Amino acid sequence: MPQYWLMKSEPDEVSIDDALAAPDATVAWTGVRNYQARNFMRDGMKVGDGVLFYHSSCPEPGIAGIARVASGIKPDPTQFDAKSPYYDAGAKKEDPRWLLVDVQAVRKTRLLALPELRAKPELADLIILRKGNRLSITPVEPAHWKVIEKMLA
């Protein structure tokens, strides 16, 4: 059974175009520093799962592409890099605190901006649209995925 996820990225850091331009259209999803988001990767993600590639903290936030989970979990190397903004002095090599998966871009889509998503009654329960939600990785119901695919068709 395929599962679906929504993953936020700041396009200034990694946009859907950046991901498509990368070797194999694959990028390591570095920088997750929230335990709930980490646990979704660790406990829920499987290779091949569908990903909605979401642009956040930008002029037009919204879904910008489709991707897939392309690897199992691995330690996020940026936690050990003192020069990285994602450095975590408390993380130990033998017991990494932060994890990542590889994400492979499948295609760029037209931008499904937030107001358009909010206007769909069928998406009212999409986690990303719920008030106050800040999680950078959230599961997506198959029904929601279908609605979004239809909007992109």
Next chain:
DNA sequence: GCCAACGTTGGC
């Protein structure tokens, strides 16, 4: 830049 909402920290 503002601010609501949420997560984390640390004193007790």
Next chain:
DNA sequence: GCCAACGTTGGC
């Protein structure tokens, strides 16, 4: 374990 203070996220 409680909870106030503080930090972060992210849309606007």
